[in-house]
Amino acid sequence: MAYGETPSQTVGPYFAYGLTAGQYAYDFTDIADPTVAGPDAAGEHIRITGTVFDGEGNAVNDAMIEIWQADANGVYNDKPVDVADTGFRGLGRCGTGTDAKNRFWFDTVKPGVVEDAGAPFVNVIVFMRGMLVHAFTRFYFDDEAEQNGKDDVLQSVPADRRDTLIAKRVETPTGIEYRIDIHMQGDAETVFFDV
Amino acid sequence: MSTFKPRDWGSHAPFIAPGYKSTISRGPSRPALAIKSGLTEGTGPRFAPATVRELDFDLTKNGITNGEPLGERIVVHGRVLDTDGRPQPNILVEIWQANAAGRYVHKVDQHEAPLDPNFRGSGRCMTDENGNYTFYTIKPGAYPWGNHFNAWRPNHIHLSLFGPGFATRLVTQMYFPGDPLLELDPIFLGTEDLVARERLIAKFSIDKTEEGFALGYQFDIVLRGRNGTPMEN
Numbered sequence: 001m002a003y004g005e006t007p008s009q010t011v012g013p014y015f016a017y018g019l020t021a022g023q024y025a026y027d028f029t030d031i032a033d034p035t036v037a038g039p040d041a042a043g044e045h046i047r048i049t050g051t052v053f054d055g056e057g058n059a060v061n062d063a064m065i066e067i068w069q070a071d072a073n074g075v076y077n078d079k080p081v082d083v084a085d086t087g088f089r090g091l092g093r094c095g096t097g098t099d100a101k102n103r104f105w106f107d108t109v110k111p112g113v114v115e116d117a118g119a120p121f122v123n124v125i126v127f128m129r130g131m132l133v134h135a136f137t138r139f140y141f142d143d144e145a146e147q148n149g150k151d152d153v154l155q156s157v158p159a160d161r162r163d164t165l166i167a168k169r170v171e172t173p174t175g176i177e178y179r180i181d182i183h184m185q186g187d188a189e190t191v192f193f194d195v
Numbered sequence: 196m197s198t199f200k201p202r203d204w205g206s207h208a209p210f211i212a213p214g215y216k217s218t219i220s221r222g223p224s225r226p227a228l229a230i231k232s233g234l235t236e237g238t239g240p241r242f243a244p245a246t247v248r249e250l251d252f253d254l255t256k257n258g259i260t261n262g263e264p265l266g267e268r269i270v271v272h273g274r275v276l277d278t279d280g281r282p283q284p285n286i287l288v289e290i291w292q293a294n295a296a297g298r299y300v301h302k303v304d305q306h307e308a309p310l311d312p313n314f315r316g317s318g319r320c321m322t323d324e325n326g327n328y329t330f331y332t333i334k335p336g337a338y339p340w341g342n343h344f345n346a347w348r349p350n351h352i353h354l355s356l357f358g359p360g361f362a363t364r365l366v367t368q369m370y371f372p373g374d375p376l377l378e379l380d381p382i383f384l385g386t387e388d389l390v391a392r393e394r395l396i397a398k399f400s401i402d403k404t405e406e407g408f409a410l411g412y413q414f415d416i417v418l419r420g421r422n423g424t425p426m427e428n
């Protein structure tokens with residue numbers, strides 16, 4: 001290699017006033033927030049929620065989750081991302097330190113199937129104090145069983161661990177919610193990808 | 196769309212690096228599963244130049260309430276490249292750090308060092324068409340942390356970059372040359388490869404130093420290259 005990669009380092013416990021200032025009420029602007037698709041975006045509007053658990057089963061309150069997904073037609077946003085955009089942005093960022101139960105949440109639309117995939121999914125990055133290198137994972141949807149069966153990446157995951165990647169659809173008074181927790185370790189350890 | 200070369204794990208820390216205690220219960224215990232990268236990994240968020248407002252790149256000014264921030268002014272210049280040596284234009288770089296006394300604005304930071312009413316410690320900048328970026332700030336102080344007895348973080352600035360794709364995402368820290376705390380810091384030492392680790396240390400530059408105003412440092416950042424591109428030597 002002509003040049004070596006710069007090593008990754010932890011995001012640490014104090015990222016909020018730099019990376020998620022609006023969410024944590026610091027006096028700085030945001031480049032991304034928990035809104036992935038604004039009210040004007042086409043598609044089925046959903047909320048994705050979950051909790052990050054460490055190896056001792058504690059909810060992590062200083063993680064930052066980012067997601068990147070295609071729009072309802074399965075197309076990635078190639079315009080610049082703008083937090084003022086009330087349509088589809090594609091990028092979401094949420095810290096786990098402002099919800100009473102330390103959950104992350106994203107307001108988005110259900111993605112369509114991307115050209116080179118078999119099923120709809122959301123690409124996810126997990127950062128936190130205690131991680132020197134971020135981890136990539138994906139969220140799939142439990143009401144897409146047939147398409148999930150055709151997705152090469154999901155099918156490459158050992159069958160007994162596939163469930164860790166599948167969000168569960170719940171109808172709530174405020175709309176459709178998909179719930180999925182991230183387990184860093186243990187029996188239910190989330191499958192992370194070497195992307 | 197092109198895909199990116201696999202992450203060079205030799206340049207990064209393992210998920211679990213026991214010297215840094217929090218990794219023991221927070222790092223995944225199983226190896227990451229390799230997947231063929233496709234559209235998802237090859238695409239990624241882009242940002243318009245207007246995302247970076249006028250004072251965002253100048254942390255010596257963007258937190259002022261009633262005067263100048265205290266501490267040693269520095270200017271950091273760098274280039275964002277990929278492993279093939281290609282400059283990366285229009286890459287957003289987010290920055291956050293402690294003040295000169297080693298205290299973060301973050302509400303959870305209870306270190307008994309003063310906050311500076313004129314320093315917030317966060318900002319952002321974007322690389323130009325040649326991959327160059329610049330920001331002004333105050334040299335951050337060292338601060339204690341609870342990892343072990345007498346644990347102190349070396350002076351550092353946190354940086355977060357969206358590269359050209361979601362796969363090239365990088366969060367890192369920039370350190371300062373000659374800091375005696377480096378060889379005692381489990382976060383810096385988490386990167387086991389000695390050569391890779393040195394890439395985290397900025398170089399002091401008298402050429403970049405601004406007469407009577409700010410000490411200059413150079414900190415280049417290297418992201419994964421694309422598949423199918425020849426190496427430049």
Ligand SMILES: [Fe+3]
Binds near residue numbers: 012014348351
């Ligand atoms: Fe820090």
